[in-house]
Amino acid sequence: MIKAEYDYLIIGGGPGGAAAGIGLRQQGKDCLIVERAALGRSKLCAGLVPQKTLRLLKKMLGDDAYAECMEAALLSQQPMFRIYDRHKCLLTGTPRDGIWTLDRPRFDRWMLQHYVQLGGELVTSNGVQSIDFQNNTVILQQGETVRYKQLIAADGANSRTAHQLDEQRGRRSHRKAINGFCLEANIPAKRLPNATGANLHFGIAPSSYAWSFRKAHTVCLGMIQLPSKHFDIQKAMLDFMTALGVESPETVEVRGAMLPYDGGRRQLCRDGILFVGDAAGLVEFPTGEGIYYALQSGCFAAEALSGDNADQRYATLCQPLCDQIHKSMRYQHTLEQRIPYSLFIGQVGKIVGPVTRFYENNIDADIV
Numbered sequence: 001m002i003k004a005e006y007d008y009l010i011i012g013g014g015p016g017g018a019a020a021g022i023g024l025r026q027q028g029k030d031c032l033i034v035e036r037a038a039l040g041r042s043k044l045c046a047g048l049v050p051q052k053t054l055r056l057l058k059k060m061l062g063d064d065a066y067a068e069c070m071e072a073a074l075l076s077q078q079p080m081f082r083i084y085d086r087h088k089c090l091l092t093g094t095p096r097d098g099i100w101t102l103d104r105p106r107f108d109r110w111m112l113q114h115y116v117q118l119g120g121e122l123v124t125s126n127g128v129q130s131i132d133f134q135n136n137t138v139i140l141q142q143g144e145t146v147r148y149k150q151l152i153a154a155d156g157a158n159s160r161t162a163h164q165l166d167e168q169r170g171r172r173s174h175r176k177a178i179n180g181f182c183l184e185a186n187i188p189a190k191r192l193p194n195a196t197g198a199n200l201h202f203g204i205a206p207s208s209y210a211w212s213f214r215k216a217h218t219v220c221l222g223m224i225q226l227p228s229k230h231f232d233i234q235k236a237m238l239d240f241m242t243a244l245g246v247e248s249p250e251t252v253e254v255r256g257a258m259l260p261y262d263g264g265r266r267q268l269c270r271d272g273i274l275f276v277g278d279a280a281g282l283v284e285f286p287t288g289e290g291i292y293y294a295l296q297s298g299c300f301a302a303e304a305l306s307g308d309n310a311d312q313r314y315a316t317l318c319q320p321l322c323d324q325i326h327k328s329m330r331y332q333h334t335l336e337q338r339i340p341y342s343l344f345i346g347q348v349g350k351i352v353g354p355v356t357r358f359y360e361n362n363i364d365a366d367i368v
């Protein structure tokens with residue numbers, strides 16, 4: 001039974017919302033997370049995380065809870081990544097700490113359960129239907145009205161909170177223009193027995209890549225369509241599965257989801273509401289890495305709310321994340337130009353050491 005009023009209301013129970021909730025509960029704050037899906041919902045995500053994400057989790061959870069979380073959700077360590085030009089392998093990199101995969105449904109469920117263990121309140125299978133920003137009130141899908149003192153929007157790439165703010169301010173929402181679209185399929189590993197490592201296939205999805213990541217019992221295949229790039233992604237995905245040797249690819253369940261693609265240019269704070277994770281556009285490109293950013297921005301939101309001037313503090317704390325995303329967008333824009341892209345594909349196989357060090361020093365290095 002939820003109360004009629006909370007000090008802190010978080011919309012969305014993904015990594016961003018859960019991290020904010022855990023941070024607020026660690027400070028003993030009165031807090032409700034509202035998640036529209038069921039606990040342990042399936043979530044489209046390849047679950048690839050560099051070591052920096054695991055270091056962040058250890059810092060935010062402490063040693064014992066971190067060990068529990070890893071036992072619940074960590075799937076495997078992949079020793080290598082490969083870069084392909086379509087299906088021709090150009091490079092095999094073996095980063096010092098390997099690359100890790102998480103089981104997203106199990107990870108998200110563990111995080112929310114941990115938040116509840118810390119005394120946080122949680123509503124699942126019941127989303128926020130509408131928000132009255134003037135009166136600090138939300139109406140849930142099942143009809144309950146809940147008041148809040150502070151709202152945190154962790155409601156994903158297609159943030160309904162941002163939509164509603166735009167609508168109430170008479171602004172047009174451009175969510176489609178600022179999100180990429182991904183397709184993903186998870187194939188039982190026995191259907192692709194030779195699949196190993198984390199593989200990025202360039203030359204299949206324009207200015208982006210298709211992936212094949214070996215997990216414990218499955219191989220996760222997917223690709224990203226950038227907002228401005230029109231191609232038949234369904235067909236490209238079928239062709240990709242066929243080329244990798246998936247039998248009867250048309251029988252495989254393929255699902256789609258949005259991924260923010262605006263280089264961290266969304267506002268982190270609007271009308272006193274803090275946006276975290278995908279809702280704040282915090283995803284790095286060309287990798288599409290967002291779990292780290294969701295967790296870190298969630299922690300920062302909780303930290304900022306522990307004192308005065310939360311908006312400003314939150315923006316300052318998140319600045320290094322935004323800087324890193326802006327930097328990553330420069331690499332992305334290079335890949336979007338024909339000549340630099342050809343140079344990259346032509347040369348990448350000759351610079352295995354620098355590419356591996358780039359992974360270790362950029363993608364795997366702590367940002368804050």
Ligand SMILES: Cc1cc2nc3c(=O)[nH]c(=O)nc-3n(C[C@H](O)[C@H](O)[C@H](O)COP(=O)(O)OP(=O)(O)OC[C@H]3O[C@@H](n4cnc5c(N)ncnc54)[C@H](O)[C@@H]3O)c2cc1C
Nearest residue numbers: 012014015016036046047048127128156277278290291294
């Ligand atoms: C196909 C794909 C593959 C990816 N692979 C990787 C990867 O390998 N590594 C990586 O780091 N990142 C990856 N990402 C990105 C990563 O999944 C996201 O960046 C991350 O999930 C962001 O977390 P979040 O908490 O901000 O949002 P989400 O995880 O999207 O959580 C938002 C939550 O809000 C809930 N919600 C939405 N609206 C409402 C509402 N009105 N009321 C209540 N609840 C609501 C949703 O149900 C959802 O649970 C991938 C993304 C996609 C689409």
